[in-house]
Amino acid sequence: MSDLKMKTIKNSINHFTKNQVDFFLSKKMDWNVRDVTLIDEDINRYSDIKNSERKNEFLGIRYLRNYYNPQLEIKYSSNGKPIVGNGSKHISISHSKNHVAFAAATYPIGIDIEEFHERILKVKNRFLNENEQKLFDQNSIQDLTIAWSAKEALFKLNDDSRLDFKTDLIITGWDKCSTIFAEMKQNFQWVKVKLHFEIKDNLVLCFNFE
8 A cells, every 4th residue: 555644734734745746735715815825926817817716726726835835936838737937846736626736846747636426437438448447447436536537647747738538648557556557648659657646535646756
């Protein structure tokens, strides 16, 4: 089983480090803009968001960012991928119904968090190819959620937003404990990726190793 140790650093914030990844996780709260320190880049982007749920998620990510580095400038690439302004670090973010997550690493990183829900049983054929369906129990909400989370992490790791989950992001194996082996199409070639997954309460966390 995984040796990952997650600790609570304040209120609902959980934090762990593994393979040069700093991972922060929090349950969603009603964050107030007056209580979350924002830098200029944050203020400009926050003012452009109209949806209240998206505003709250935006503040939640900055709330977690501030525990890592309150001066870290989060920008976005042309395809919407979050990046660090000065390029000194690599970051990734994720939201679920009840949680937000932020991670920073010394190498390109893709993270995802997913809550277990039976709806995954209805959409499994949309993201699993024939070989992958043999790897994961097709009646297991947990197995299928892990597979979906892995593909979401791969998608966020890649710079191409046009990737097909069934044909361009491929899971080749997993140890059913903490590691998933995958390949993704990147710049017209296939790249092997190893991912770590963790189950915390009703949540799957997934991110790539270097």
